[in-house]
Structures are given as structure tokens and as C-alpha cells.
Amino acid sequence: MTRIAVRHLGPPRLTAGLDGAARLDWDAHRRVHPEPRPLTAARLVALAEEGRLHGRGGAAFPFARKARAVLDAARRRGRPVVVVNGTEGEPGSAKDKVLLCRAPHLVLDGATLAATALGATEIVLGVTDETAAESMERALAERGLDGRARVVRLPERFITGESGALIRGINGRRPVPPGRKVRASTKGVGGMPTLLSNAETYAQLAVLAGLGPRRYGSVGTPGEPGTVLLTVTGSARFPAVVETPAGAPLGHLLDLCGTRAGEGVLVGGYHGAWIPGDAAVGTRLSREGLAAVGGTLGAGIVMPLGRGTCPLGECARVVRYLAAESAGQCGPCRLGLPDLAGALAALAEGRDAAAACETVRRSARMAERRGACAHPDGTARFVLSALEVFAADAARHVDGGGCGRPVLGVLPADTDARLRLEVDWSRCDGHGLCADVLRGLVRMDEYGYPVIPGEPVPARLEDDARRAVARCPGLALRLVPRAQRGS
Structure with missing residues (x-):
């Protein structure tokens, strides 16, 4: 993972101790975060309700309701499993990777609290990032959880973190969303009831258990106590993972990262929504505050867009x-x-x-x-x-016909694509078979000739691209490495 700065508005909680350490090992972690007391199932649910703890992976589902659903299913189906979703497939997000790589034991504190309370058989940590996987493996060894917890490495894809896709991946199947929705709380890892939340949610649970609901709620808003962890990228001069009290003005976050709102700010990531620049500065960073301007906190990503790009x-x-x-x-x-x-x-x-x-x-x-x-x-x-x-x-x-501005690539949209399509126009007769095979990637123009994108072919379409090349009647189409320029 590319190293990203960690900053905070107000006193740090999740990010405590990270200013002077690349990674908090077991001993360093315990100096910063005292060991939380074990919880019963009833106390786990009550604590999450009192602390108004919601999921931090995008859906913002109440943690207490999710834990209660797992408990109910466990009475019928057997002991549950606890899953930490650390996949974080969005190109603009780094907050969960920061926790997994630099504060792994805080995530494990929350996961073990939940596992002990629910009587879970194991803890599974689903990750895609290699550095995060290594950090969590070390953390399991450091605290002697080998045999009771495991790390599962999954492909780095945008959809890998979807709950159904993650469960399928952990179960050894292709990590894509199932066609029919099945709640993990009912039937998850190994067919057992599964408590699935993202890495920040478990870290927040550990902080909530350590501080208690009253101290936890001393920052934030009455409806959304505590802090939120946000990744600020886009046109920010100083990209960072920032911990801020819920309800803080978005303008303060932008100032901290050396940027302005510009024409618009994307909040919530690529499944989030754009907020007009003139409204963004005063917008409060909470679910309620963002909803008031048509936004969503989503995956905790903030991307201002500078005025120099289209x-x-x-x-x-x-x-x-x-x-x-x-x-x-x-x-x-x-x-x-x-x-x-x-x-x-x-x-x-x-x-x-x-x-x-x-x-x-x-x-x-x-x-x-x-x-x-x-x-x-x-x-x-x-x-x-x-x-x-x-x-x-x-x-x-x-x-x-355009705005006159270049496209600078301010919003990250990288893929693992390796090849791009190239046409020998002296051979192309406009049969259109390439557009039939690669619908959405290749289209035909008004003269009946293919319009070939300049971007590389997505990895999942490489086989189709090869088929299109093979079917071209004029032998005009070919695949070349993405770095190679046409001759």
C-alpha cells in the first residue's frame, strides 16, 4: 500500500499513537489502548445501542441490530463466525488499510470482543492488500490468536468488498455478488451465522468499549457520537486519512488537506454523490448533514475536484x-x-x-x-x-463540443488492465463484429466504423477482446501492451 499521511481534527482516538509509529505492535498498542473488558452478548448489544454504533463500510447499518440478528440465528443454526471486511476495493480509499497496516490490534480488539460475546468459532479477516495481509498475520501471531483467527487474501476488485461477494470468496468460491441476496447473519462463512462488518467498525467498537458510551459521545453529534475516519484524495494538495468528530464542517477537512471545494466535492466514493462546491464548505460530516445536501457518507471518501480538469x-x-x-x-x-x-x-x-x-x-x-x-x-x-x-x-x-479543459486524471480509476486495442485503418471495412463482441467498450460511429477507446482493455474483457481480434474479417484489429504506442 502506498504510504498516506494520517491526520486528525480534534483529539485522536482510532489514530492515537500513529503520529510517531509506522505500526503499533502488540506492546505499543497496549500502551496506547488499554485492554477492553470482555462483554456478554447482552452487553455487546446494549453497548452498541447506547453508543449508536453504525457500520462504517458504506451501508451504515446499526451494529446492534446486526449482532442481535446473528444471535437469533445462532440459536437455531449453531455457533457463529466473526468476519472483518478489510477489502476496501475503491481506488480512492485508504482508511481501512491504514488501520490494518498501522493499528491492526485495535481492529482485533473489536473483533475479539464481538467473537467472545457471541461465542464465535473463529475470526476471519478478508483483505486484498498484501501489506495489510502481512500486518494482520503478524498481529495474530503477536497476540497468540493463531488457530482461532485467519487471514484470507482475495482479489483486488471494486466489488470484492460487497458482503455476498466477500462471503463467497472466504468460502472458496468466485468473489462476486450472489444472484440471490442471502444475509450473512443467517448464512455466511461455512453456512453459519456470520457477523460481518468492516475494519473501522470493529476499531470503533473497541474504542467505544474502552471509553464507555458517555465519554465516547463527548465528541460528535447526539445522533452520531464519536469520530469518523475519512480518506481525502482527489485534488487535495496533502492527501490524508483524517479522523474527525462526526458533524465537523467539511470545509475544515478541506483546509487541513490544503484544498478548496472547487466546482464540486465527491463524498462517499464512487457509489456516493457529488456536492456543489458552494454548499460543500458548510456541510456537516455526518449522515444527517450530508443527507441535507443530497449526499451520503458512504465509504468515507472525500474527493474535491480542482477547476483545472474537465x-x-x-x-x-x-x-x-x-x-x-x-x-x-x-x-x-x-x-x-x-x-x-x-x-x-x-x-x-x-x-x-x-x-x-x-x-x-x-x-x-x-x-x-x-x-x-x-x-x-x-x-x-x-x-x-x-x-x-x-x-x-x-x-x-x-x-x-467541450469545456476546453484537459482530463488530468484527478479521480483515481486504475485497473489491472495490461492490453489495449489497436486498429489498422487500411484494413478495416467496418463489419462491426468487434462492436458486437465488445459491446460497451467498442461502438460504431455514424459512418459505420468502430470507435476504439484509448484506455486499456479491462482485465475481465481480455478474453472477449481476443475473440474480437480473431473474428475480425479484415484482420484489422490487434491487441498490444498498454505501454506500446501505435506505429
């Missing part, structure tokens, strides 16, 4: 990435998201922009509430909020 071009890159990162197993992901990505790219490039803008709106709305998981809904939220916040920019693209 907003629609940035968003088009992200949506192409999201389309490539889908499981590709339901209609909205297999067909809808590629269509949405193609239309948004056309709008950003000023190609028949008025029609493209309408296609973007229609495709986004058609993707909502139809997927096997929340990926299409989150992508649609991202796109529709962008069209609203950057309406003036969209109008410039429609009226003038």
Missing part, C-alpha cells in the same frame, strides 16, 4: 472503470453500465453531446434497482449527481 471527463473515466469492475452477471452490469459509460464518454468528448446527455440520464435511471447488488445503483447515483452539480459544464459540452 469534470465530465473525470466522471467518464470513473464510470468506464466501474463498468469494467462489475461482475458482469446481471443485465444492468453486463449491458447497462457499458452503455452508460459509452454515453458519458461521448458527452465528455462532445460527440453528438445533446443526444448523449439524454442517453446518460436514461441509462442511469434504467440501471437503478435492477441489479443483483448495489453496484448499478451506486454508479447511477454517482452519474446523476454529477450531471446535476456540473450542469453548467454539461451545457458547455452540449453547446460547444
Whole structure:
């Protein structure tokens, strides 16, 4: 994991001790965080309710309700499992990786509290980052949890952290969302009731248990006590993972990271929503505060967008990435998201922009509430909020064919793609088979010739790309390494 600064507004809790240490080992951790007292099942639920603890992975589900559901299922099905979701597949997020890599024992404090209270058979830590996996393996050895807890390394994909995908991955299956929703609290790892929350949630549980509800709630808001951990990237001059009291103004966070709101700020990550720059400064960093301006805390990601880059071009890159990162197993992901990505790219490039803008709106709305998981809904939220916040920019693209600004790649949208498509135009006769095979990646222009994206082919589409190359009647299409330029 690339090292990112850790900062805080107000006294640190989750980040305590990290100013002077690359990683808190067992002894250093105990000097900063005294060992919390074990909890009974009833006290675990009561503590989470009194502390108003909600999940910090995106859905913000009440932790007490989740623990109670696991307890109820365990009475019928047997002893449960505790799972720490440390996958964090979003390119702009680092908060959970910081905890796993630098404060691993705080995460384990919360996980072991929950496991002891629920009588769990084991703790499973699902991670994708190699450094995080090594840190957690060391932490298990440092505190003698070998045999009672294990680390499972999963592929680095955007959708790996979806609860159903994570459970499937831990169970040895392909880590993609299941077609039919099954609650982990009922049937999770090994078919047993499973308490699944992300790394920050367990760290927050440990802090709550150590401080007690009253001291825990001495910062934050009455409805959302405590702190939140946020990753600030985008155009920030000083990217950082920041711990801040819930309810603090977003403007203070931006100032700390050396940036301004600009035309818009993305909050919640790529399944979150854009907030207009003029409204962002005074927006409170809480679920209630963000909802008031149409936003969501989501995965705890804040991405201001500077004025030097094209907003629609940035968003088009992200949506192409999201389309490539889908499981590709339901209609909205297999067909809808590629269509949405193609239309948004056309709008950003000023190609028949008025029609493209309408296609973007229609495709986004058609993707909502139809997927096997929340990926299409989150992508649609991202796109529709962008069209609203950057309406003036969209109008410039429609009226003038663009806004005149380059696309600087401020929003991270990297993939593990290795190859890109290249066309020998002296051979291409416009048969269109490549567009049929690679729908959403390749489209036909108004003259009947393929429009080949400049971006590399997503890894999951490489086999289809090879098939398109093999089927090209004119032998005009080929795959080349992504770093190689056309001759």
C-alpha cells in the first residue's frame, strides 16, 4: 500500500499513537489502548445501542441490530463466525488499510470482543492488500490468536468488498455478488451465522468499549457520537486519512488537506454523490448533514475536484472503470453500465453531446434497482449527481463540443488492465463484429466504423477482446501492451 499521511481534527482516538509509529505492535498498542473488558452478548448489544454504533463500510447499518440478528440465528443454526471486511476495493480509499497496516490490534480488539460475546468459532479477516495481509498475520501471531483467527487474501476488485461477494470468496468460491441476496447473519462463512462488518467498525467498537458510551459521545453529534475516519484524495494538495468528530464542517477537512471545494466535492466514493462546491464548505460530516445536501457518507471518501480538469471527463473515466469492475452477471452490469459509460464518454468528448446527455440520464435511471447488488445503483447515483452539480459544464459540452479543459486524471480509476486495442485503418471495412463482441467498450460511429477507446482493455474483457481480434474479417484489429504506442 502506498504510504498516506494520517491526520486528525480534534483529539485522536482510532489514530492515537500513529503520529510517531509506522505500526503499533502488540506492546505499543497496549500502551496506547488499554485492554477492553470482555462483554456478554447482552452487553455487546446494549453497548452498541447506547453508543449508536453504525457500520462504517458504506451501508451504515446499526451494529446492534446486526449482532442481535446473528444471535437469533445462532440459536437455531449453531455457533457463529466473526468476519472483518478489510477489502476496501475503491481506488480512492485508504482508511481501512491504514488501520490494518498501522493499528491492526485495535481492529482485533473489536473483533475479539464481538467473537467472545457471541461465542464465535473463529475470526476471519478478508483483505486484498498484501501489506495489510502481512500486518494482520503478524498481529495474530503477536497476540497468540493463531488457530482461532485467519487471514484470507482475495482479489483486488471494486466489488470484492460487497458482503455476498466477500462471503463467497472466504468460502472458496468466485468473489462476486450472489444472484440471490442471502444475509450473512443467517448464512455466511461455512453456512453459519456470520457477523460481518468492516475494519473501522470493529476499531470503533473497541474504542467505544474502552471509553464507555458517555465519554465516547463527548465528541460528535447526539445522533452520531464519536469520530469518523475519512480518506481525502482527489485534488487535495496533502492527501490524508483524517479522523474527525462526526458533524465537523467539511470545509475544515478541506483546509487541513490544503484544498478548496472547487466546482464540486465527491463524498462517499464512487457509489456516493457529488456536492456543489458552494454548499460543500458548510456541510456537516455526518449522515444527517450530508443527507441535507443530497449526499451520503458512504465509504468515507472525500474527493474535491480542482477547476483545472474537465469534470465530465473525470466522471467518464470513473464510470468506464466501474463498468469494467462489475461482475458482469446481471443485465444492468453486463449491458447497462457499458452503455452508460459509452454515453458519458461521448458527452465528455462532445460527440453528438445533446443526444448523449439524454442517453446518460436514461441509462442511469434504467440501471437503478435492477441489479443483483448495489453496484448499478451506486454508479447511477454517482452519474446523476454529477450531471446535476456540473450542469453548467454539461451545457458547455452540449453547446460547444467541450469545456476546453484537459482530463488530468484527478479521480483515481486504475485497473489491472495490461492490453489495449489497436486498429489498422487500411484494413478495416467496418463489419462491426468487434462492436458486437465488445459491446460497451467498442461502438460504431455514424459512418459505420468502430470507435476504439484509448484506455486499456479491462482485465475481465481480455478474453472477449481476443475473440474480437480473431473474428475480425479484415484482420484489422490487434491487441498490444498498454505501454506500446501505435506505429
